[in-house]
Amino acid sequence: AKLMIAMMPKSKGNAYFISCKHGADRAAKELGFELLFDGPTDSNAAKQNEIVENWITLGVDVITVAAENKQGISTALRKAQKQGIKVITFDADALPDARSFFVNQATPQGIASGLMDEAARLCGAEGEFAIISATLTAGNQREWLKYIDERLAEKYPKMKLVAVRPCDDLKDKAQSEATALMSANPRLKLLMAICSPGVPGAAEAVKQAGKTGQVKVIGLGLPSENRRYVHEGVTDSVMLWKTEDLGYLTIYAAAAVARDELKPGATSFKAGSLGTFEIKGDNILLGQPFIFNRSNIDQFDF
Amino acid sequence: MNRYFREISVTVALGLVLLVMAACAPSFYQAQPLLSLITREAPTLVVMCGMALIIISRQIDISVGSQFSVCSIGAGLLAARGWPLVAVLPAAMMMGAGLGAFNGWLIAGLRLPSIVVTLATMVMLRQGLNLLQQGAFVNLPDNVQWFGLSQTTGQWTLVGTALSLLLGCGFFMRHVAAGRWVYAVGTDAEAARLAGIRPQWVTFLVFVFVGALTGLAATMNLVQSPQIQPLVGSGLELKVIAAVVVGGVAISGGRGNVWGAFAGLLLLACVSPALTHLHVEAYWEKAIQGMIILLAVVADGLRQRGLKGGHG
Amino acid sequence: MIAAKNQPSWLRSLLCYETLLLAVLVIEWLIFYHYGTSTNRRGHLVGFGTLDRQFDILRHSCEIGLLALALTPVILTAGIDLSVGSLLGLCAIVFGKLWHDGGLSIPVAAALTLVVGAMGGGLNAGLITALRLPPLIVTLGTYSLFRGLAEAITQGAVTYTDFPSGFLFLGQERWNGLPMQAWLFLLMTVLVWILVHRTTWGRSFRVIGFSPEGARYAGLPVERRVSIVYILAGIIAALAALIYTARLGQAKADAGTGYELFAITAVVLGGTSIFGGRGSVTGTLLGVAAIAVLKNGLACLPVVIRLNAAEEISGLLTGALLLVALTGNAIPTFLKYLRAHRPAR
Amino acid sequence: MLSGPPTPPPLLTLRRAAKNFGGVRALRGVDFDLQAGEVHALLGENGAGKSTLIKIITGAHQPDAGEIIVAGRSLTGLTPSLAQQLGIACIYQQPALFPDLTVAENIGLRLEPAGSMRRINWSLRRQRAQELLTRVGADLSPEAEVRTLSMPEQQLVEIACAVGAGARIVVMDEPTASLTSREQDRLFTVVRELRSSGVGIIYISHRLDEIFALADRVTVLRDGESVGTHAVRAITHAGLIKLMVGREVDQLYPPTEFTGGEIVLELRDVDCAASGVNHVNLAVRAGEIFGLAGLVGAGRTELARVLFGLTPADRGEILIQGRPIAPRSPAAAVALGLAYVPEDRRRHGVVLELPIDQNITMAIHPRLFPNAWLKLGAEQKLALDFIRDLAVKCAGPQALGGSLSGGNQQKVSLARWLATQPKILILDEPTQGVDVGAKSEIHRIIRQLAKAGLAVIMISSDLPEILGMSDRIGVMRGGKLTAILPGQSDAHAVMAAALGQESEKGAA
Numbered sequence A: 001a002k003l004m005i006a007m008m009p010k011s012k013g014n015a016y017f018i019s020c021k022h023g024a025d026r027a028a029k030e031l032g033f034e035l036l037f038d039g040p041t042d043s044n045a046a047k048q049n050e051i052v053e054n055w056i057t058l059g060v061d062v063i064t065v066a067a068e069n070k071q072g073i074s075t076a077l078r079k080a081q082k083q084g085i086k087v088i089t090f091d092a093d094a095l096p097d098a099r100s101f102f103v104n105q106a107t108p109q110g111i112a113s114g115l116m117d118e119a120a121r122l123c124g125a126e127g128e129f130a131i132i133s134a135t136l137t138a139g140n141q142r143e144w145l146k147y148i149d150e151r152l153a154e155k156y157p158k159m160k161l162v163a164v165r166p167c168d169d170l171k172d173k174a175q176s177e178a179t180a181l182m183s184a185n186p187r188l189k190l191l192m193a194i195c196s197p198g199v200p201g202a203a204e205a206v207k208q209a210g211k212t213g214q215v216k217v218i219g220l221g222l223p224s225e226n227r228r229y230v231h232e233g234v235t236d237s238v239m240l241w242k243t244e245d246l247g248y249l250t251i252y253a254a255a256a257v258a259r260d261e262l263k264p265g266a267t268s269f270k271a272g273s274l275g276t277f278e279i280k281g282d283n284i285l286l287g288q289p290f291i292f293n294r295s296n297i298d299q300f301d302f
Numbered sequence B: 001m002n003r004y005f006r007e008i009s010v011t012v013a014l015g016l017v018l019l020v021m022a023a024c025a026p027s028f029y030q031a032q033p034l035l036s037l038i039t040r041e042a043p044t045l046v047v048m049c050g051m052a053l054i055i056i057s058r059q060i061d062i063s064v065g066s067q068f069s070v071c072s073i074g075a076g077l078l079a080a081r082g083w084p085l086v087a088v089l090p091a092a093m094m095m096g097a098g099l100g101a102f103n104g105w106l107i108a109g110l111r112l113p114s115i116v117v118t119l120a121t122m123v124m125l126r127q128g129l130n131l132l133q134q135g136a137f138v139n140l141p142d143n144v145q146w147f148g149l150s151q152t153t154g155q156w157t158l159v160g161t162a163l164s165l166l167l168g169c170g171f172f173m174r175h176v177a178a179g180r181w182v183y184a185v186g187t188d189a190e191a192a193r194l195a196g197i198r199p200q201w202v203t204f205l206v207f208v209f210v211g212a213l214t215g216l217a218a219t220m221n222l223v224q225s226p227q228i229q230p231l232v233g234s235g236l237e238l239k240v241i242a243a244v245v246v247g248g249v250a251i252s253g254g255r256g257n258v259w260g261a262f263a264g265l266l267l268l269a270c271v272s273p274a275l276t277h278l279h280v281e282a283y284w285e286k287a288i289q290g291m292i293i294l295l296a297v298v299a300d301g302l303r304q305r306g307l308k309g310g311h312g
Numbered sequence C: 001m002i003a004a005k006n007q008p009s010w011l012r013s014l015l016c017y018e019t020l021l022l023a024v025l026v027i028e029w030l031i032f033y034h035y036g037t038s039t040n041r042r043g044h045l046v047g048f049g050t051l052d053r054q055f056d057i058l059r060h061s062c063e064i065g066l067l068a069l070a071l072t073p074v075i076l077t078a079g080i081d082l083s084v085g086s087l088l089g090l091c092a093i094v095f096g097k098l099w100h101d102g103g104l105s106i107p108v109a110a111a112l113t114l115v116v117g118a119m120g121g122g123l124n125a126g127l128i129t130a131l132r133l134p135p136l137i138v139t140l141g142t143y144s145l146f147r148g149l150a151e152a153i154t155q156g157a158v159t160y161t162d163f164p165s166g167f168l169f170l171g172q173e174r175w176n177g178l179p180m181q182a183w184l185f186l187l188m189t190v191l192v193w194i195l196v197h198r199t200t201w202g203r204s205f206r207v208i209g210f211s212p213e214g215a216r217y218a219g220l221p222v223e224r225r226v227s228i229v230y231i232l233a234g235i236i237a238a239l240a241a242l243i244y245t246a247r248l249g250q251a252k253a254d255a256g257t258g259y260e261l262f263a264i265t266a267v268v269l270g271g272t273s274i275f276g277g278r279g280s281v282t283g284t285l286l287g288v289a290a291i292a293v294l295k296n297g298l299a300c301l302p303v304v305i306r307l308n309a310a311e312e313i314s315g316l317l318t319g320a321l322l323l324v325a326l327t328g329n330a331i332p333t334f335l336k337y338l339r340a341h342r343p344a345r
Numbered sequence D: 001m002l003s004g005p006p007t008p009p010p011l012l013t014l015r016r017a018a019k020n021f022g023g024v025r026a027l028r029g030v031d032f033d034l035q036a037g038e039v040h041a042l043l044g045e046n047g048a049g050k051s052t053l054i055k056i057i058t059g060a061h062q063p064d065a066g067e068i069i070v071a072g073r074s075l076t077g078l079t080p081s082l083a084q085q086l087g088i089a090c091i092y093q094q095p096a097l098f099p100d101l102t103v104a105e106n107i108g109l110r111l112e113p114a115g116s117m118r119r120i121n122w123s124l125r126r127q128r129a130q131e132l133l134t135r136v137g138a139d140l141s142p143e144a145e146v147r148t149l150s151m152p153e154q155q156l157v158e159i160a161c162a163v164g165a166g167a168r169i170v171v172m173d174e175p176t177a178s179l180t181s182r183e184q185d186r187l188f189t190v191v192r193e194l195r196s197s198g199v200g201i202i203y204i205s206h207r208l209d210e211i212f213a214l215a216d217r218v219t220v221l222r223d224g225e226s227v228g229t230h231a232v233r234a235i236t237h238a239g240l241i242k243l244m245v246g247r248e249v250d251q252l253y254p255p256t257e258f259t260g261g262e263i264v265l266e267l268r269d270v271d272c273a274a275s276g277v278n279h280v281n282l283a284v285r286a287g288e289i290f291g292l293a294g295l296v297g298a299g300r301t302e303l304a305r306v307l308f309g310l311t312p313a314d315r316g317e318i319l320i321q322g323r324p325i326a327p328r329s330p331a332a333a334v335a336l337g338l339a340y341v342p343e344d345r346r347r348h349g350v351v352l353e354l355p356i357d358q359n360i361t362m363a364i365h366p367r368l369f370p371n372a373w374l375k376l377g378a379e380q381k382l383a384l385d386f387i388r389d390l391a392v393k394c395a396g397p398q399a400l401g402g403s404l405s406g407g408n409q410q411k412v413s414l415a416r417w418l419a420t421q422p423k424i425l426i427l428d429e430p431t432q433g434v435d436v437g438a439k440s441e442i443h444r445i446i447r448q449l450a451k452a453g454l455a456v457i458m459i460s461s462d463l464p465e466i467l468g469m470s471d472r473i474g475v476m477r478g479g480k481l482t483a484i485l486p487g488q489s490d491a492h493a494v495m496a497a498a499l500g501q502e503s504e505k506g507a508a
């Protein structure tokens, strides 16, 4: 029978993961697999567990997961492994013994320093900036914030993080928060949004405040959602790895694992049309995050 | 003995917050950010007017947030297909009115408790939208934003619409017979029936009305930015219910008015930007919101107790 | 509720709402057993019919089940408690902090957590009884407050993990055949059932639900009884927090977000009137079971899994089930109303 | 067609009207007619179907069978609003007012024309309300919220509505039940004015003397059937009672046997600012029936509420058998041996949604179920005893409180408090809305209780009842106990004290 690969994002409504799915779909088509793509509608560790259970029920061949929470998901993943289902993680890792490979798009350090460096470059390494995050409690956001703080202390002592405000993954709330941040901090030079709805929200706020160029906007987000603002010069750059490639690579890796073509100890891996990727330990590395700006954003359609 | 104690106390609380801001963070008072803040709250204000009516008629609607999402996405898709805004607006209002009519039919027609009915429709609408839209943003054509006007004109149009609606509701509820019927039904539906009012119709129409208002609000939100997110409006129901009850509308129906609810909404809407201006860490925000809701009702409760002694 | 007055009592009890709900539950269960159990493509017997799966359903529904149990007496008194989900989150954090940062042993930390739950419930109770404020508003306030405190304590960032395995046993292992938390849930169900159905306290909850003034004039200690239901709700929410923490192995400020709505849905589906007075613990139990089976059963149907929308579909169906149940429950009163107000001609 | 006396066509005719509630046959084919310019009394025991009959006339209930003819038009599907348009106004037994709205608005909502988009003229509303209130003799502010009014005051608002409606048919369901004689006189004047202007009035009351004073014709209902319509002039007191009950009833108050006992309850300078009770001094003895008279709002109910811990006193001393007590809640008061049968039985007296047995045992949970564990058998048995002893007319102990007629609800409410075996029994309007048969039954029970050593405080606005039953009569005015008169006082002395015209020698 056709192999069946299941893919779980942290939350499936998120544009980031939808774009992953596009790549995954492409890979599945090339390889002739059936692809299941399901996840919680909001980021929720308990619901991820339930969905893994469902896939165990169905008896899929490979499960690929972006874990909302390391501990939370690992028990269920081990159970899947016990049943002979292969598990790999992408985007966010589970515990090492609960999966065979992790498709690593970028380390949290990489993301954090990438963002911080870009921010410093735009501000001339001095001045105030503020961050808009998804929710207060989301695990990956906390991790990024931690490394951003570290990078800041280490390399950019003249920059000052004045506030971190959550937007609950709501674009409209991000806009309100950004508006308030700008008026409360008149010397604010830059807004950094580390969740994808936050970037267009912040950009809209800056645009409406008439502070285009005065307050810079950067963040983690998709080209498609930000293209308009990048062209208008409101958003300076959006950082992201090529999410489609992440999905594509994940599915290729999953297929290889399922066919026993990819075994522990391998040092490189060839994924279809994307070419060869380096493997470090059990991490398959996607490569550096990509910075989209006015010059290159039109080349990407995700 | 003042019937409007709660309205006054909320307004005083709002005044206090504004005074504190004037003293500690005068940067709060800048024309453009304030206009922006008010514009962002304009759709909420519209939904709040509807919610005030619903609660005065002794019902509740916790599906407004989901209705708002459905109308937003519906209107967004229509606009994306090239419908002009003059057609999108009535379509969104019809959509909302339809959803409201469904609630109203279950509540007024079949006499089911509104809190449970709207709990069910809230979940169903939200999940149905997730199923269809899978979370994807809808990109809107350029001519939708600010009704195709300039930003400032657009903002003033929105604020003006919301405020005139508030005025209209205030006038309607005080000086038009049908508005007083809403109070009568909320106070005692059986007495209203005996007085020749048809309480079921009043209830039904109130739900239709709030649905239509939600559609209007969704459109008012739509024009504010070039894309719309399906999650939009989640949590809106709690925000407007909190505003309405903090503003002195009795949850048991029949008492209160839109002015108090307006003050309540402004108070709650001020908290977040005020905290930002005072440089308070974000993780205090929810706790402070909760404290404000509690303080507003506790003040009223203490007064009632002082007035009535042990009366029940 | 459905039976007329002149039928024999056994027939009346047979036709009550709980029996109908039980029938729905059994039918649901059989359907899922039939269509949701299969030998999958890997040759394993999987799905709804496996014992493992049934235990999982049990484990996953215990926390919401406990909250529903906590809400039953509250709703019987015509009150509501929107804060239970937030209180669960606060208690989970308090427990984590006491154990991790406070260096207390697990039992002491757990006991203190129950006390904090009781205090949270006590805050609701105090505001509701002493100041005669509507429960909906008070608990809307504490809904924000408790969650906010949980976030403030952890600054949103801290997640407590690495609990000792002795504690995790509570949420992840079986004891005498059943998952450990199912035993606790069962015990609480029996206790609440006795309280509600066999004691004068339960009787007074109903009286208060029907007519708080009438209860006061009858010399019932209304304030004390109302306080009890909210404090009890707080304690049960704290217990649910412990189980939740043990099941997931972590305590985080967002624990239990949105649970209050599921719990209220279960209680109402169980036939308890949101206006107070009418309802039963058995109904709540059946309501919780009906929702859990529906949700998990759907997720076992291969068709549904392949649609990649198990959660959405189960949400839609739960909402629909709630409406159908409400309508069904309301038909007798509706007919009575029609009979009273329309000519029979 | 029968050729009757040459009367004009009746305003209203009912033919074979029938109405069932579930298994209860409230009305079984009643004929009734009302002429212009007459007061037509409706009489019958509790549960005879009077309220049901008038609810059919006002469109609040739809009859199961039969015909309603108003002004020559046969109507089907009569609704409250249609009835209003046809000129039918009603004062219900339970005031159907909007508690959260002001008096003026309550009157406005009833009287103003339909039309949903009509502007409201608030000053006109207030002015009109003030006029009507003055006309019915109610000293109320149109701006007061109805929830702050006492029952009788609410009744006055209802009357004002009916008067203002300019109706051709006015229905009054026990309008005087909680009025004292002054308002009653005022009401009678209003009724007579209406009658002389050609209005037909249906008047329900359990007080026979009112019927003889006011009515032209009387229709007697028994068990949902009409047992005849008579001209009042052509019938006697005893004859009416016999028609109603189907037997002779001894209408005399049972004689007192009080000879003196120890002081059970003593109040010294009791004050409660919240409820306006002011410096009350009082001592009640075991076996004594202490009647409390006064005008509407005189504060009698408030005094009872203070004693019962509902509005605790803030100054002064309350002693039971010489021991000072301070009841701060009804629960505490019950434990001290106090019992209070409240005046508003539907809100406070019985829980309408609960069965009779649970209603009866509600106040004795600690005694009947000492471990908090319910014993349903014992409860049922106790309830059956009371149902028998007090002759409660019901389908059984499991029947819901709400399915009983007013008088039977009153008996259940009384049963609840007798079950507590109190030392002191406070009765607030114990026979309000109770038919003559049941009334003399209740009087007998009260007497018996007193004889058994209870101290009874009986609040009543029914002056003959106060005079006939009391061993001593306290008269309240403005929250003060202004006079204590001996039991054999005459009506004039009591009324004079209540109105404040009493001189010191009157009390001596």
Ligand SMILES: Nc1ncnc2c1ncn2[C@@H]1O[C@H](COP(=O)(O)OP(=O)(O)OP(=O)(O)O)[C@@H](O)[C@H]1O
Binding pocket: D021, D022, D024, D025, D026, D044, D045, D046, D047, D048, D049, D050, D051, D052, D053, D093, D402, D403, D404, D405, D406, D407, D408, D433, D435
């Ligand atoms: N809504 C109802 N549901 C069920 N039974 C009812 C209802 N209303 C009245 N009844 C029953 O119908 C009968 C007639 O009641 P009704 O209220 O007309 O009596 P009534 O003559 O007005 O008595 P009272 O003098 O006590 O007011 C009673 O047996 C009563 O229990």
Ligand SMILES: Nc1ncnc2c1ncn2[C@@H]1O[C@H](COP(=O)(O)OP(=O)(O)OP(=O)(O)O)[C@@H](O)[C@H]1O
Binding pocket: B311, D147, D148, D149, D150, D151, D152, D178, D275, D276, D294, D295, D296, D297, D298, D299, D300, D301, D302, D343, D459, D461
């Ligand atoms: N809930 C209340 N809040 C404030 N005032 C009240 C309330 N209830 C009654 N009052 C006022 O207290 C006064 C006395 O009450 P009430 O009329 O019950 O006395 P009463 O002598 O028992 O009269 P009756 O027995 O004839 O009804 C009245 O002026 C009334 O308006």
Ligand SMILES: [Mg+2]
Binding pocket: D050, D051, D052, D093, D173, D406
């Ligand atoms: Mg009656």
Ligand SMILES: [Mg+2]
Binding pocket: D300, D301, D302, D343, D428
């Ligand atoms: Mg009184």
